[in-house]
Amino acid sequence: MGKEKQPSGKLASAGNAVANFFKWLGADLADIGSTFVNGDWKTKVSFIIMGFGPLMRKQFVRGAAFLLVEIAFFYYLISFGWGYLKDINTLGTQGRGFNPDGTVSYGDNSFLILLYGLLTITLILMFIFVWRMNVRQNRNAELMLKEGKKLPTVKQDLMSLLDEHFDKTLLALPVLGVFVFVMLPILFMICVAFTNYDANHQAPAQLFTWVGFENFKNLFSFGSTGFGSTFLTVLVWTLIWAFFATFLNYFLGMAVAILINKKGIKFKKLWRTILVMTIAIPQFVSLLYVGKMFAADGLVNGYLLKWGIISQAIPFWTNPTLAKVMIIVINVWIGIPYVMLICTGLLMNIPADLYESARIDGANPFQMFMKITLPYMLFVTGPYLLTSFTGNLNNFNVIYLLSQGGPQSMNLTGNAGYTDLLVTWLYKMTINSTDYKMAAVIGIMVFVVTAVISLVVYNILPSVKDEEGFQ
Amino acid sequence: MTAKRKVSNGIAYAVLILISIVWLFPFVCLVLQSFRSYKLEHGGMVDYLLPKTFSLDSYAYLFSSDCQFFRWYGNTLTIAVFVAIFQTIFVLCVSYALSRMRFKGREALMRLWLILGMFPGFLTMICLYFLLKQFGLTQEGAVPGLILIGFASSGMGYYVCKGYFDTIPKSLDEAARIDGANRFQVFTIMLIPLSKPIIIYTALVAFMAPWCDYIFASYVAFGYSDSYNVAVAMQRWVFTNDYQGFFTRFCAGGVLVAVPITILFMCLQKYYVEGVTGGAVKG
Numbered sequence: 001m002g003k004e005k006q007p008s009g010k011l012a013s014a015g016n017a018v019a020n021f022f023k024w025l026g027a028d029l030a031d032i033g034s035t036f037v038n039g040d041w042k043t044k045v046s047f048i049i050m051g052f053g054p055l056m057r058k059q060f061v062r063g064a065a066f067l068l069v070e071i072a073f074f075y076y077l078i079s080f081g082w083g084y085l086k087d088i089n090t091l092g093t094q095g096r097g098f099n100p101d102g103t104v105s106y107g108d109n110s111f112l113i114l115l116y117g118l119l120t121i122t123l124i125l126m127f128i129f130v131w132r133m134n135v136r137q138n139r140n141a142e143l144m145l146k147e148g149k150k151l152p153t154v155k156q157d158l159m160s161l162l163d164e165h166f167d168k169t170l171l172a173l174p175v176l177g178v179f180v181f182v183m184l185p186i187l188f189m190i191c192v193a194f195t196n197y198d199a200n201h202q203a204p205a206q207l208f209t210w211v212g213f214e215n216f217k218n219l220f221s222f223g224s225t226g227f228g229s230t231f232l233t234v235l236v237w238t239l240i241w242a243f244f245a246t247f248l249n250y251f252l253g254m255a256v257a258i259l260i261n262k263k264g265i266k267f268k269k270l271w272r273t274i275l276v277m278t279i280a281i282p283q284f285v286s287l288l289y290v291g292k293m294f295a296a297d298g299l300v301n302g303y304l305l306k307w308g309i310i311s312q313a314i315p316f317w318t319n320p321t322l323a324k325v326m327i328i329v330i331n332v333w334i335g336i337p338y339v340m341l342i343c344t345g346l347l348m349n350i351p352a353d354l355y356e357s358a359r360i361d362g363a364n365p366f367q368m369f370m371k372i373t374l375p376y377m378l379f380v381t382g383p384y385l386l387t388s389f390t391g392n393l394n395n396f397n398v399i400y401l402l403s404q405g406g407p408q409s410m411n412l413t414g415n416a417g418y419t420d421l422l423v424t425w426l427y428k429m430t431i432n433s434t435d436y437k438m439a440a441v442i443g444i445m446v447f448v449v450t451a452v453i454s455l456v457v458y459n460i461l462p463s464v465k466d467e468e469g470f471q
Numbered sequence: 472m473t474a475k476r477k478v479s480n481g482i483a484y485a486v487l488i489l490i491s492i493v494w495l496f497p498f499v500c501l502v503l504q505s506f507r508s509y510k511l512e513h514g515g516m517v518d519y520l521l522p523k524t525f526s527l528d529s530y531a532y533l534f535s536s537d538c539q540f541f542r543w544y545g546n547t548l549t550i551a552v553f554v555a556i557f558q559t560i561f562v563l564c565v566s567y568a569l570s571r572m573r574f575k576g577r578e579a580l581m582r583l584w585l586i587l588g589m590f591p592g593f594l595t596m597i598c599l600y601f602l603l604k605q606f607g608l609t610q611e612g613a614v615p616g617l618i619l620i621g622f623a624s625s626g627m628g629y630y631v632c633k634g635y636f637d638t639i640p641k642s643l644d645e646a647a648r649i650d651g652a653n654r655f656q657v658f659t660i661m662l663i664p665l666s667k668p669i670i671i672y673t674a675l676v677a678f679m680a681p682w683c684d685y686i687f688a689s690y691v692a693f694g695y696s697d698s699y700n701v702a703v704a705m706q707r708w709v710f711t712n713d714y715q716g717f718f719t720r721f722c723a724g725g726v727l728v729a730v731p732i733t734i735l736f737m738c739l740q741k742y743y744v745e746g747v748t749g750g751a752v753k754g
Binding site: 111115159162163164166167168169170171173174175177178180181182183184185186188189256259260262263264265271273274275276277278279280281282283284285286288289290292293295297298299301302303305306333338341342344345346381383384390394396397400401422423426427430431436439440443446447450451454 | 479497501517591593595596598599602624626658679683718722737740744
C-alpha cells in the first residue's frame with residue numbers, strides 16, 4: 001500500500017532482524033550502564049527518581065513532567081494494574097457465588113483481568129521507554145553543561161514541538177487513538193483465541209481460562225462437531241468471491257471506461273454521472289432495496305410470474321448457487337463505477353501516438369487493447385487490485401445487506417450460511433452465538449489469509465519491482 | 472466519419488443506454504414505490520411497480536410523531552459531521568508527519584499500522600463495546616460513542632492523503648523554512664491550502680461512511696431507539712419488524728436519505744475522482 005519499503009520478502013531476513021535486535025539491546029544496556037557509571041550524582045539519582053536531574057538543572061517543566069509520569073505510573077500500578085496483572089496466568093479463580101449471609105460475592109472477572117492485564121503490560125513497556133528517555137536526556141544535559149552550552153528553556157522546548165519535534169505533536173492523538181481502539185482490542189482478541197470464552201463462560205458470571213491451541217485444533221478438526229468442513233466451505237467461497245468481485249469488476253469497469261472514452265461518443269459526463277449513482281447512494285438503501293427486489297415475493301419474481309414466464313418464484317436467495325451468482329452480479333452494479341472512475345483518468349495518460357503507430361502497423365482494436373492498454377493498466381493499477389482484493393475478502397456490507405450470509409444449512413456449523421464470508425461468519429458468531437473464542441480464531445485466520453496474499457502479491461507486482469517501467 | 476465508425480458508435484450508444492437503464496432502474500423503482508398509498512394499497516411488497524394511486528402516506532408517516540425518523544436522521548447527521556471533521560484533521564496530521572518528517576520509528580509505525588489494518592474490524596467489536604461502556608458511551612450515549620469510534624483510529628487511513636502530500640515538492644517547504652517559518656507554519660499556512668482537493672475527498676468519504684454504518688451502530692445503541700441511526704432503524708423495518716407493512720416507508724426513508732447525499736456527492740464528484748484515482752495508482 002505505502003510507497004515505503006514494506007515487510008516484503010523479509011522472511012529470510014527475519015533471523016537477521018532478531019540478531020540485530022539483540023545487538024541493539026546489548027548496546028543500549030551498555031550505554032545505560034556507562035551513563036550510570038560516568039554520570040554525576042544528579043544523573044544517578046534520576047535512575048530512581050525520574051526528572052530529578054532536570055529539576056536540579058533548573059529544567060523545571062521537563063523534570064516535573066518526568067516526575068509526574070513516574071508518580072502516575074506507580075499509582076496506577078499499585079492501586080489498579082497489579083490487581084489484574086497478577087491473575088493473568090489463570091484469568092481468575094474465584095467465580096461468582098454467594099456469601100454465607102446470602103449476598104452475591106462477585107469474584108473474579110476474567111474479561112477485566114485479561115483486558116487490564118494487557119493494558120498494564122503495555123503501560124509497563126511504555127514506562128520503560130520513558131525511563132530510557134529520562135536517562136538519555138540526563139546524559140545529554142550533563143554533556144551540554146560540561147561543554148559550557150546552555151540548556152534549552154521551557155519556551156524553546158515548547159516551540160520545538162511545533163518545529164523539529166512537530167511529528168510528536170501531530171502523531172500523539174492519532175497514535176493514542178489507534179492504540180486504545182485498535183491495537184489493545186486486537187491484542188485482547190488474539191488472547192481470547194487461546195481461551196474458552198464463549199456462551200458457557202460469559203464474564204462476569206462465569207470465569208474463562210486459557211486453553212492453549214484447543215480452538216485452533218477445533219477449527220481444523222473435520223469430525224461431526226468440528227469446524228473444519230464449515231471453515232473450508234466458507235474460506236473457499238470467500239476466495240472465490242474476492243476473485244470475482246475484484247477481477248470481474250475490474251475488466252467490466254475498464255470496458256465501460258473505454259466505451260465512454262471512445263472517440264465520437266457524446267455526453268461523456270452524463271454517462272459517468274449515471275454510473276456514479278451507485279457510489280453516491282448509501283449502500284444500505286440501494287443494496288437492501290435490490291435484495292428485496294429479488295426476494296421470493298419481490299418485484300422481479302412478481303413480474304415474471306404475472307407474465308407467465310415462470311410458474312413458481314425463482315429462489316434467488318434460498319438456492320446456494322443462485323445466491324452466490326446473484327451476489328457477484330449485483331456487486332458488479334456497485335463495483336463497476338469505482339473502476340470506471342479510476343480507469344478514465346488513466347486511459348487518457350496513454351500516449352496517443354502509441355495507438356497511432358499500432359494502427360499504421362495494421363493492428364485491430366482488440367490487438368491494441370491486449371498489447372497496449374491492458375499491460376499499461378495492469379502495471380499502473382497493480383496496487384489497486386491488491387487492496388481491492390483484500391478489501392473484498394472483508395466486504396461485509398454487500399454480503400450482509402443482500403443475503404445475510406444465507407441460505408443457512410444444517411451441514412454447516414456455527415450458524416454459517418452458504419454465502420457467508422469469513423467476516424460475516426465472525427460477526428454471526430459474535431452476535432448470534434456469542435462464541436467469542438471461535439470468532440477470535442476466525443479473525444486471526446482472516447489476518448493470516450490477508451497477510452499471506454498481500455505479501456505474495458506485493459512481491460510479484462511489476463510496479464513495485466520496477467518503478468520506472470512505463471515511464 | 473466512416474460508415475464503420477457510425478455502426479460501432481451506434482452499438483456503443485446502445486450499450487451505454489442499456490447500462491444506464493440497468494443502473495437507474497432500482498432507484499426509479501425505489502422512488503415510485505415510496506409514493507404508493509399506504510391506506511389503499513398496503514405498505515408491503517407487491518408485484519407491480521407503478522402505484523395505482525400516488526400519495527404521500529409514507530412520507531407523512533416519517534414526518535409524524537409516531538415515528539422517530541428525524542431523530543435518527545439527526546443522529547446520523549451529527550455523527551457524520553463530527554466524524555468528517557475529526558477524521559480529516561487526524562488524517563492530515565498523520566499524513567504530514569509521515570510525508571514530510573523523518574523521525575525514529577517512522578518505518579516501524581507504518582509497518583505496525585499496516586499489520587493492524589489486516590485484522591478484520593469486527594473482530595474487536597466486543598472489546599470496543601466494553602471500552603465505550605466504561606465511558607458511558609453506549610445506549611443513551613451511543614451518538615458520541617459512535618463519533619469517537621468513527622474517528623479515533625482514522626489515522627491509519629493516511630495512504631491516499633500522504634500520497635498526495637508526497638507529490639507537493641519539498642523545495643516549497645525548504646524555501647518557507649529558510650524564510651523563517653517553522654514546521655507548524657509550513658503545515659498550516661502553506662500545505663493545507665495547497666491540499667484542498669484531498670481535504671474535500673477525505674471529508675467526503677468520512678462523511679458518507681456513517682450513513683451506511685449498520686453493524687457497529689446497532690451493537691452500540693442496542694435496544695435504545697433514541698440512539699439509532701437511520702441505517703439501523705430502517706434495517707429493522709425491513710428485517711425484524713413486519714416488513715409487509717413497512718416496506719414503502721423504508722422506500723420513502725431511503726429516498727430522504729439518498730437525495731441529499733447524492734446531491735452532495737455529485738457537487739463534490741470532481742474531488743472524489745481525484746482522490747480515488749490518486750489512491751489507486753499510489754496505492
